[in-house]
Amino acid sequence: MFSTAFLDIPALAGASGTVRLPGSKSISNRVLLLAALASGTTTVHDLLDSDDTRVMLDALRALGCGIDAAGSTLRITGIGGQLKPNGPLLPLFLGNAGTAMRPLTAALSLLGGEFELSGVPRMHERPIGDLVDALTQLGCHIDYLGNPGFPPLRIRPADHGTLALDTPIRVRGDVSSQFLTALLLALPLAAGSAAPTLGTGVSSLPPEGVAPPRGGPSAGRDIVIEVVGELISKPYIEITLNLLARFGIAVRREGWERFTIPAGSRYSSPGDIHVEADASSASYFIALGAIATGAPGQNSIRIEGVGADSIQGDIRFIEAARQMGAQVDSGPNWLEVRRGAWPLKAIDLDANHIPDAAMTLAVMALYADGPSTLRNIASWRVKETDRIDAMANELRKLGATVESGPDFIRVHPLAQAGWLPASIRTYDDHRVAMCFSLAAFNPARVPVRILEPHCVAKTFPDYFETLFSVAEAFEVPVICIDGPTASGKGTLAAEVARLLGYHYLDSGSLYRVTGLAMRRAGLSADPQHEAQVAALAAALPLHFTEGKVLLAGEDVSDEIRTEAAGMDASRVSTLPAVRAALLALQQRFRQLPGLVADGRDMGTVIFPDAALKVFLTASAAQRAERRHKQLISKGISTTLDSLRSDLEARDARDSSRSVAPLKPAQDARHLDNSQLSIEQSIDQVLNWWQEKQPFKPA
Ligand SMILES: Nc1ncnc2c1ncn2[C@@H]1O[C@H](COP(=O)(O)OP(=O)(O)OP(=O)(O)O)[C@@H](O)[C@H]1O
Numbered sequence: 001m002f003s004t005a006f007l008d009i010p011a012l013a014g015a016s017g018t019v020r021l022p023g024s025k026s027i028s029n030r031v032l033l034l035a036a037l038a039s040g041t042t043t044v045h046d047l048l049d050s051d052d053t054r055v056m057l058d059a060l061r062a063l064g065c066g067i068d069a070a071g072s073t074l075r076i077t078g079i080g081g082q083l084k085p086n087g088p089l090l091p092l093f094l095g096n097a098g099t100a101m102r103p104l105t106a107a108l109s110l111l112g113g114e115f116e117l118s119g120v121p122r123m124h125e126r127p128i129g130d131l132v133d134a135l136t137q138l139g140c141h142i143d144y145l146g147n148p149g150f151p152p153l154r155i156r157p158a159d160h161g162t163l164a165l166d167t168p169i170r171v172r173g174d175v176s177s178q179f180l181t182a183l184l185l186a187l188p189l190a191a192g193s194a195a196p197t198l199g200t201g202v203s204s205l206p207p208e209g210v211a212p213p214r215g216g217p218s219a220g221r222d223i224v225i226e227v228v229g230e231l232i233s234k235p236y237i238e239i240t241l242n243l244l245a246r247f248g249i250a251v252r253r254e255g256w257e258r259f260t261i262p263a264g265s266r267y268s269s270p271g272d273i274h275v276e277a278d279a280s281s282a283s284y285f286i287a288l289g290a291i292a293t294g295a296p297g298q299n300s301i302r303i304e305g306v307g308a309d310s311i312q313g314d315i316r317f318i319e320a321a322r323q324m325g326a327q328v329d330s331g332p333n334w335l336e337v338r339r340g341a342w343p344l345k346a347i348d349l350d351a352n353h354i355p356d357a358a359m360t361l362a363v364m365a366l367y368a369d370g371p372s373t374l375r376n377i378a379s380w381r382v383k384e385t386d387r388i389d390a391m392a393n394e395l396r397k398l399g400a401t402v403e404s405g406p407d408f409i410r411v412h413p414l415a416q417a418g419w420l421p422a423s424i425r426t427y428d429d430h431r432v433a434m435c436f437s438l439a440a441f442n443p444a445r446v447p448v449r450i451l452e453p454h455c456v457a458k459t460f461p462d463y464f465e466t467l468f469s470v471a472e473a474f475e476v477p478v479i480c481i482d483g484p485t486a487s488g489k490g491t492l493a494a495e496v497a498r499l500l501g502y503h504y505l506d507s508g509s510l511y512r513v514t515g516l517a518m519r520r521a522g523l524s525a526d527p528q529h530e531a532q533v534a535a536l537a538a539a540l541p542l543h544f545t546e547g548k549v550l551l552a553g554e555d556v557s558d559e560i561r562t563e564a565a566g567m568d569a570s571r572v573s574t575l576p577a578v579r580a581a582l583l584a585l586q587q588r589f590r591q592l593p594g595l596v597a598d599g600r601d602m603g604t605v606i607f608p609d610a611a612l613k614v615f616l617t618a619s620a621a622q623r624a625e626r627r628h629k630q631l632i633s634k635g636i637s638t639t640l641d642s643l644r645s646d647l648e649a650r651d652a653r654d655s656s657r658s659v660a661p662l663k664p665a666q667d668a669r670h671l672d673n674s675q676l677s678i679e680q681s682i683d684q685v686l687n688w689w690q691e692k693q694p695f696k697p698a
């Protein structure tokens with residue numbers, strides 16, 4: 001995941017290949033709650049690992065569920081619809097996860113026990129009043145701890161003996177379908193037992209240590225929920241009903257107005273359950289296939305983990321994408337998408353059935369042949385942010401003309417000359433971040449800056465990595481930092497790379513490993529061994545992982561850092577065949593979203609077209625002193641004088657060799673950091689980099 005302040009996506013030229021998507025958030029959190037309420041153990045496969053599932057799991061653990069994770073498989077042992085009684089008030093933090101806050105509010109209101117549910121500030125602005133009203137009407141006890149109608153909430157145990165289950169429970173369906181989902185998931189707690197009245201969970205006479213089964217006078221009776229107003233986002237309710245059925249609860253549906261939970265319903269674990277890949281996440285890659293072309297013969301995006309027969313409503317995004325021109329093929333658990341009509345065809349769509357995925361259409365509309373209108377999307381206004389305003393603001397930053405109203409957005413396409421390089425604000429909304437990445441395919445070839453890209457952690461932590469695995473840029477940006485030994489290149493380059501979210505190439509380590517391999521093979525850096533050393537360099541079984549350098553699986557990070565290894569590296573680096581052997585390997589590090597490379601010839605030979613080249617120097621005295629401190633801190637004893645003469649010898653050899661000598665590139669910026677701190681050097685390079693970027697301030 002990118003944890004940087006921003007992520008610059010260079011202009012993208014095309015995309016092709018296969019992506020495997022993470023599990024659906026909607027399915028994951030519903031399955032987790034159902035497995036938690038059921039008795040026995042449920043093994044959940046391909047669960048989404050994201051912020052929203054993490055807060056749900058934390059809450060379920062706090063409620064006493066047994067949870068064992070192994071990779072993407074999780075075993076969850078449920079509480080069988082019963083809580084240990086008389087526990088202390090339990091505070092549960094639910095972040096910004098509506099799929100946790102709403103269903104847990106309903107379930108905990110019926111389980112007995114005292115809870116405080118809270119979230120991030122935005123969660124405290126997301127309405128929950130209609131759900132609380134429905135539960136209160138039923139006899140549950142819920143208090144608002146902040147603004148009425150919004151979390152945070154305090155839940156106190158309900159008296160099951162007096163739950164008003166005789167009359168239908170009425171809930172509004174026109175603000176968020178999650179209110180109905182919450183009731184559907186939780187009310188079997190009140191329908192499951194045919195036992196005689198037992199009173200409240202805390203005052204009855206259950207076996208010691210166990211709360212009584214839920215039920216009461218209404219046990220053995222159907223529970224009816226009636227929807228008030230036109231139900232929005234119906235496909236999400238279909239997911240809920242489908243999963244309830246997997247857990248043994250066969251809800252009867254009459255139209256979209258009336259739902260009946262049959263008497264005696266009980267959650268029963270299906271044993272194993274597989275979570276489909278997220279259909280809303282698939283929308284970005286379906287759009288990618290519709291917008292981007294690939295190399296000849298590789299002209300499609302294949303999406304694995306979800307097919308057209310998905311139970312998720314957002315899969316109907318495919319219909320909208322087809323309407324806009326995408327060619328979509330599908331099979332069990334896969335989709336394949338390629339560009340059809342181009343430009344895309346404008347649409348006018350009631351997007352109420354695909355509220356989340358429809359945001360992707362708003363960005364696709366920039367590539368269409370006329371204005372596109374998405375209607376009936378009032379629910380966008382109460383999501384992670386006000387998504388109608390957010391989309392309109394950010395699309396305008398790209399140069400687009402956008403009209404919007406209480407429940408619609410109209411986006412006009414952008415001509416090539418109209419595209420602007422924009423810093424996209426993401427409003428802590430994962431979908432804003434993901435769908436705006438598609439703007440990087442603009443014909444004007446301007447880059448797109450995504451602010452706070454880590455917000456994708458809500459549903460798709462590796463979204464950008466997945467995009468970059470199939471996308472191709474016109475040019476991947478490179479920053480080169482060359483200079484003499486111990487000038488601080490590595491320190492500076494690694495930190496600049498981290499701050500920009502770029503890859504990092506420590507080219508010196510390649511020569512150091514080659515020197516080590518040479519020594520281990522009993523060879524020397526003499527011309528008679530040149531071909532053999534070059535052959536070693538060409539086939540180095542090298543891996544960089546978590547800051548370590550592995551040679552054929554062996555961690556050689558420390559061994560290559562000695563001054564003797566530096567000298568060997570300096571010697572092998574004079575051999576032209578070795579340099580040639582390492583050329584392609586170094587260039588392969590140039591990958592999206594960008595690269596920072598340090599060495600001696602990064603700017604002159606390896607990446608001559610780099611956008612920024614820095615030649616970093618410091619006085620020999622300073623460099624020797626820094627290296628001395630560095631080695632002493634690692635417990636390697638040495639003297640300042642010997643270090644200084646070694647590094648001067650190394651500099652002399654590096655600068656005087658015939659191939660790729662150490663020298664500043666003609667277009668390099670010079671930075672003498674003798675009197676600068678590490679932070680000052682970093683700031684200077686970042687300033688130079690920002691000066692080259694076309695973005696206006698956000
Ligand atoms: N501006 C600076 N001020 C003070 N110390 C610095 C500065 N830059 C780097 N250093 C320190 O100098 C030491 C050498 O830095 P570093 O290893 O990054 O140099 P290098 O140029 O990559 O060396 P080599 O050429 O051997 O790879 C490190 O201990 C680092 O913390």
Ligand SMILES: Nc1ccn([C@@H]2O[C@H](COP(=O)(O)O)[C@@H](O)[C@H]2O)c(=O)n1
Nearest residue numbers: 507508509511569570573599600601654
């Ligand atoms: N691009 C490069 C990088 C390094 N070398 C040689 O390797 C030696 C070790 O490099 P460090 O940066 O790790 O100290 C260095 O002295 C150079 O001789 C090179 O030639 N080209």
